[in-house]
Amino acid sequence: MVALPVLEVAPLTQEPTPKGPPETNERPEERSPRWFSTRPPDGSTGSLFGWRLPVTSVLSSFCALYWSRFLWARGWSAPRLPSPVGVGQSGLVFSACPMGNGTSRLYSALTKTLNSSAASQYLESPDPEHLEPIDPKELLEECRAVLHTRPPRFQRDFVDLRTDGPSSHPLIRVMQWNILAQALGEGKDNFAQCPLEALKWEERKCLILEEILAYQPDILCLQEVDHYFDTFQPLLSRLGYQGTFFPKPWSPCLDVEHNNGPDGCALFFLQNRFKLLHSANIRLTAMRLKTNQVAIAQTLECTESGRQLCIAVTHLKARTGWEQLRSAQGCDLLRNLQNITQGAKIPLIVCGDFNAEPTEEVYKHFASSSLNLSSAYKLLSADGQSEPPYTTWKIRTSGECRHTLDYIWYSKHALSVRSALDLLTEEQIGPNRLPSFHYPSDHLSLVCDFSFNEDPDALL
Ligand SMILES: NC(=O)C1=CN([C@@H]2O[C@H](COP(=O)(O)OP(=O)(O)OC[C@H]3O[C@@H](n4cnc5c(N)ncnc54)[C@H](OP(=O)(O)O)[C@@H]3O)[C@@H](O)[C@H]2O)C=CC1
Ligand SMILES: [Mg+2]
Numbered sequence: 001m002v003a004l005p006v007l008e009v010a011p012l013t014q015e016p017t018p019k020g021p022p023e024t025n026e027r028p029e030e031r032s033p034r035w036f037s038t039r040p041p042d043g044s045t046g047s048l049f050g051w052r053l054p055v056t057s058v059l060s061s062f063c064a065l066y067w068s069r070f071l072w073a074r075g076w077s078a079p080r081l082p083s084p085v086g087v088g089q090s091g092l093v094f095s096a097c098p099m100g101n102g103t104s105r106l107y108s109a110l111t112k113t114l115n116s117s118a119a120s121q122y123l124e125s126p127d128p129e130h131l132e133p134i135d136p137k138e139l140l141e142e143c144r145a146v147l148h149t150r151p152p153r154f155q156r157d158f159v160d161l162r163t164d165g166p167s168s169h170p171l172i173r174v175m176q177w178n179i180l181a182q183a184l185g186e187g188k189d190n191f192a193q194c195p196l197e198a199l200k201w202e203e204r205k206c207l208i209l210e211e212i213l214a215y216q217p218d219i220l221c222l223q224e225v226d227h228y229f230d231t232f233q234p235l236l237s238r239l240g241y242q243g244t245f246f247p248k249p250w251s252p253c254l255d256v257e258h259n260n261g262p263d264g265c266a267l268f269f270l271q272n273r274f275k276l277l278h279s280a281n282i283r284l285t286a287m288r289l290k291t292n293q294v295a296i297a298q299t300l301e302c303t304e305s306g307r308q309l310c311i312a313v314t315h316l317k318a319r320t321g322w323e324q325l326r327s328a329q330g331c332d333l334l335r336n337l338q339n340i341t342q343g344a345k346i347p348l349i350v351c352g353d354f355n356a357e358p359t360e361e362v363y364k365h366f367a368s369s370s371l372n373l374s375s376a377y378k379l380l381s382a383d384g385q386s387e388p389p390y391t392t393w394k395i396r397t398s399g400e401c402r403h404t405l406d407y408i409w410y411s412k413h414a415l416s417v418r419s420a421l422d423l424l425t426e427e428q429i430g431p432n433r434l435p436s437f438h439y440p441s442d443h444l445s446l447v448c449d450f451s452f453n454e455d456p457d458a459l460l
Contacts (some may be wrong), residue, residue, distance in 0.1 A: 053402055077190030110335045126456050135236045140213040141304055143206040150203065150437050151361045153210060154428045158419040158449070161379050167451035170304050171418055173218035173271075174450060176408050178315065178436060179208050181224035181263035187256030189442070193432035199374035207440035212236075213420065215447050219269045219300075219352035221313035224441075226253050226263040231264075241268040246281040246294045246413050248315075257320035265313045267296045271348075275301035277308065282336050283315070295333050296353075297340050305454055310341050314352040316362065323360055330354070330362035334369050344371050347414035347452065353443060358387045366409055374412035380420055388423050393433045394442040400433065408446050421447035 113125040117234040145183055185191070185199045198204075205227065212220060213214055213415065225232060230243040236243055244267045251262030268278075284291050295314035302309060316326045333350075341348050348371060356362045358375075377388050410417065421443055434442045 010050040017419065020417045042452060045328050048079050050140070062084070085406065101460075109361060112422060115410050116313060131238060133240065134235070136216060136239055136340055137386045139235070139239070140210060143210045143213065146206045147203060147210065150207070153207070153214070154424055154438060157344055157422050158447075159422050162418050162419070163416075167416070167418070168454070169307075169452045170301075171451055172219065172302070172309070173215065173217045173447065174221070174311070174349055174351065174408060175212065175215060175447045176221045176406055177211070177227060177445040177447055178223040178312075178353040178441060179405060180228040180441040180443065181251075181253050183226055183256040183259040184224065185435065185442075186257070188252060191393075191394055191442070192397045193395045194435050195437075198437045200229070204435075204440045207236065211440070214237075215445070217447060218273050219311055219349070220267070221311070222266040222268075223267040223315035223443075226251070226260050228264070228266055230270075234269050236280055238323070240270050240272055242271045242276065243268045246296050248289075248292055248294055249283065250292050251295060265294055265296050265315055267298060267311065267313045268297070269295070269300055270439045274309075275303060275304035277301050278340070280336070282333065282339060284316075284329040285332045286325050289315065291325065293329055295336070298338060299340065299346060302452075305452065308346045310348045311345045312339070312348070312350045312352075314354075315349070316352065316355045318355045323362075326354065326356050327361040327365065328355075330365045334365060334371065337371060340372065344411070347411040348373070348409075348451065349415070350409040351407070351413075351446075355405050357404055362375065363407075368406075372412055373409040376408040376410055376417045376420060377446060379417055380422065385445070390444075391423070391446065392443045393429055394457070395433050402433075406443055406446055408448050410448075410450060415450045416453055418449040418451050420449075421445070 008284060040043045067157060101205045135373065152164050175442045180189070181203070182199070184200050185204075221235070222232070225245065228243070233245065234241050244265075245264055247262035247264035251264065253259045253261070276298060282295040282297060284293045284295060293314070293316055295312055297312040299308055299310045301307070313332070314329075316329050337348060337350065338344065340346075350366070350373065354360075354362055354366075367375070375387060377391075378384055380388060387407075389404065390402045393400075393402045395401070424439070429439075430436060430438070434444075
């Protein structure tokens with residue numbers, strides 16, 4: 001069940017003073033973080049975007065717009081299509097336009113384009129109910145065929161981080177990745193050096209899938225997913241994953257013409273490795289008010305060992321000037337995770353785009369939490385104490401942005417990081433930065449192999 005839109009955090013009152021300079025490409029209402037307002041006593045919403053409107057009319061139009069878009073994004077309002085020709089295997093279909101107009105986008109996952117090449121023969125399915133497993137190797141080959149005009153993908157190596165001998169428990173591979181919402185990449189992010197051609201969804205989705213298939217995570221935590229129902233859910237379910245999607249209540253994607261629905265967090269795990277015990281979709285709050293950011297937290301039982309693991313994914317509020325909101329959202333997530341892990345009894349992994357450098361308060365809350373968390377990618381540094389120099393690197397019209405914002409937190413007593421996927425080098429990323437013809441997102445994927453520590457009763 002998804003919560004309703006976010007009048008509660010509509011920018012209204014003065015809040016914390018931005019620490020850094022405002023980014024010039026932001027809209028005025030986003031530059032000054034003015035949030036957490038209560039409604040004025042006259043029953044209007046106050047100066048929401050400069051208007052004074054009755055609460056009921058604003059509420060009802062937001063609700064109607066949001067729900068119609070949400071239902072439409074899920075395909076619930078869609079009529080069934082006649083069976084298209086050329087039956088394939090995987091359901092990965094390429095629509096004629098990048099995001100498509102309403103109709104072609106809605107149908108893109110179901111439709112077989114008449115002129116599709118032989119390369120996509122295995123990638124297509126006429127039937128949304130078609131659930132036959134896909135061989136990951138064959139899907140990878142198909143993706144590579146689609147990408148044959150693009151430069152080869154970058155080589156990244158796993159760094160061995162073991163400090164002891166081999167574990168008797170099988171490894172758990174976790175991938176964290178902000179994949180870049182298609183609507184934001186094309187419509188809002190203002191990438192200055194990335195040609196629109198490089199963002200074409202038909203090819204970019206293959207780059208994303210290629211990255212996932214190359215590392216084959218057991219657990220996959222994604223942010224900025226705006227193609228869940230038409231791409232990732234159908235394909236990944238046929239690769240053996242069970243998926244959950246929680247859209248942002250008022251996704252900025254919905255402001256983009258020809259969007260594909262709201263973006264949100266998605267969490268996938270391999271069904272042959274885990275059983276789902278508990279799942280929570282969390283609308284993050286700040287000072288008890290609902291915000292536009294979300295998280296998913298699930299408790300899984302490992303089929304091999306019978307041990308439990310809690311996994312969470314989140315995407316905190318972006319942009320400079322919103323540090324206090326991120327901090328409050330982080331505290332709310334930690335509070336929720338305290339409950340879900342039964343007071344830190346269940347080992348925990350938290351993946352996210354925190355939109356916060358390690359110097360920020362929210363990072364410090366996680367590092368000092370009573371959940372005893374440590375950030376896995378620190379282990380790649382020489383002293384094990386420093387985060388990588390960047391996890392996102394892009395050039396916006398407002399300038400170059402190189403930041404460390406993405407993290408994989410883990411219970412440091414209960415779990416060990418056995419290896420971590422190295423980041424792309426500056427040379428690999430290239431002078432035009434990300435995204436690019438080589439790499440589909442402005443954020444790098446983070447991938448770690450975890451094992452349970454031997455003593456299950458050790459302090460978490
Ligand atoms: N929050 C609210 O109450 C309401 C919001 N809205 C709409 O929602 C949007 C804001 O939503 P919110 O969830 O707060 O979004 P955020 O500020 O968290 O950012 C949304 C996306 O924009 C990207 N982004 C970050 N910095 C920039 C930048 N400088 N230029 C362009 N894109 C950037 C982020 O990517 P990354 O994480 O990769 O950095 C993120 O995915 C607005 O467009 C507004 O119109 C509408 C009504 C109410
Ligand atoms: Mg983004």
